[in-house]
Amino acid sequence: MATINTNLIVPEVYSALVREKVKGKVKVAQFLVNVGDLHGKVGEVINFDKWGYIGDGKDWNPNTPMDVTQMKQTSTQATVKAIQAPAVKVADYDSEVELGNAIEEASEQQSIAVGRKYDTDAIACALTSPLKYQLATKNTVTQDEMIAMLGLYGDDRDSQDFDAIVISSLFAPSFYKMDMFTSRERTMTTDGNGIAVNGVIGEFLGIPVVLSDRLYDNTNTEGFILVMKKNAISIIPKESPFAEASRDAGLRQTTIYLSQFYAMALTDDTAIVVAKKVLPQQEGK
Numbered sequence: 231m232a233t234i235n236t237n238l239i240v241p242e243v244y245s246a247l248v249r250e251k252v253k254g255k256v257k258v259a260q261f262l263v264n265v266g267d268l269h270g271k272v273g274e275v276i277n278f279d280k281w282g283y284i285g286d287g288k289d290w291n292p293n294t295p296m297d298v299t300q301m302k303q304t305s306t307q308a309t310v311k312a313i314q315a316p317a318v319k320v321a322d323y324d325s326e327v328e329l330g331n332a333i334e335e336a337s338e339q340q341s342i343a344v345g346r347k348y349d350t351d352a353i354a355c356a357l358t359s360p361l362k363y364q365l366a367t368k369n370t371v372t373q374d375e376m377i378a379m380l381g382l383y384g385d386d387r388d389s390q391d392f393d394a395i396v397i398s399s400l401f402a403p404s405f406y407k408m409d410m411f412t413s414r415e416r417t418m419t420t421d422g423n424g425i426a427v428n429g430v431i432g433e434f435l436g437i438p439v440v441l442s443d444r445l446y447d448n449t450n451t452e453g454f455i456l457v458m459k460k461n462a463i464s465i466i467p468k469e470s471p472f473a474e475a476s477r478d479a480g481l482r483q484t485t486i487y488l489s490q491f492y493a494m495a496l497t498d499d500t501a502i503v504v505a506k507k508v509l510p511q512q513e514g515k
Contacts, residue, residue, distance in 0.1 A: 244333075245473040248341045248488060252471065255345030257429045257442035259352040261393040263461050268310065268468040268491060277305040278464050278495045308495035311351075315343035315471075315488040322482040333486075340488045344471055349444045351494050355463045356456050357510075359502040368452040368507040369400040373408040376434060379457050379503045389436030393460050398445040398453025402431060410435055447506065454506035462501035467492040 253260070265278065284299045318336040363379045365371055376395075380387050397405070405411045413432040429440045437457075446453050468491035476485045496502065 242473075244337060244475070244486065245471055245488075247337045248344065248473065249470045251337060251341035252345045252348070255342050256348050256352075257440055257444065258356065258396055258456065258458075259345065259348035261458055261460070262348070262352060262463055262465040262494070263497075264467065265464045265497075266466050268466045268493060274310045275307050276310060276466065276493050277307055278466070278493075278497045279305050306495050306497060308493040310468075310491060310493045312489060312491050313344070313347050314490075315340035315347075317485055317487045319483055319485045322484075336486055340486070341471075344488065344490065346444070349442065352463055353444055353456070355494055355496045356458070356502050357504055358496050359462075359504055360499055361503045362509050363503055363505040364509050365455075365505055365507045368450075369398070371397075371401050371404045371455060371505065373410055375505070376408070376410075379455075379505055380435070382503050383459070383500075391459055392437045393458045393462070394430075394438045394440045395434055396440045396442050396445060396456040396458060398455070399441050399443050400446075400453040401455060402441065405432070405434065405439060408434065411439070447508070450506075450508040452507055454504060457503040457505070459498070459501040462496065462498050463494065464497040465492055465494045 268276075284301060288297075290296055316339075318340065320332045320336055361382050363375070363382065365375060406413065411432055411434050414430055429442060430438050431441055432439050443453075445456065471488055471490045474487045476487065477483075478485070
């Protein structure tokens with residue numbers, strides 16, 4: 231009686247598996263806002279729309295027509311890009327005789343690869359923010375400096391309006407010394423409860439503090455901080471991570487390819503504060 235090969239990969243199932251795993255791998259990119267479906271080719275430039283504020287309310291005389299303000303829309307541009315995770319080869323023999331699940335491990339590692347690429351691109355978008363704050367010392371931040379960063383938002387800084395304060399782990403010791411920082415253990419009763427998001431270590435004035443060692447400037451050998459309000463960075467995906475399997479029946483091996491097309495951009499110039507010792511205009515000095 232013939233044996234049915236149970237090691238064959240169903241791309242749709244594998245793609246869904248990776249998509250769910252990616253959600254647990256990203257730090258900055260977990261705050262991306264999906265604003266639609268991508269209609270464009272790799273290398274093409276597309277526009278992300280941004281709405282301007284119509285202005286504050288004011289007194290009105292009921293005997294006169296109300297003022298009418300035209301809503302204003304600007305746009306920022308981004309290039310459609312293609313990304314890939316390293317392709318992996320899974321042999322039937324390995325799946326049968328080795329401990330562990332090779333396909334499960336492949337999806338785990340490819341999801342990490344894609345998630346880190348998301349984070350790299352999201353961080354690059356965040357660094358284009360015009361809101362910058364210069365720290366006094368590399369890889370150290372004081373409570374007063376954090377308050378000053380939030381001060382850049384004026385009175386528009388309710389904690390619920392923020393996604394997170396994302397920091398390099400180099401700044402963690404600084405936060406643990408702050409009176410206004412509440413560690414994760416004191417804001418949660420059980421793991422996965424309360425404010426838990428990927429990499430969270432606690433709260434500063436009610437805003438989650440998230441660790442990501444992707445926030446590191448190799449040129450100036452320093453970490454940096456991103457204070458992120460909601461809806462700051464937008465993404466337009468072509469699809470979820472797309473998996474394809476190439477089968478070599480002669481060797482009883484399957485190569486799994488994973489790729490995706492998307493465009494990403496900072497769509498709110500007032501939403502992110504970048505804090506580091508060496509600011510972009512000072513580099514090279």
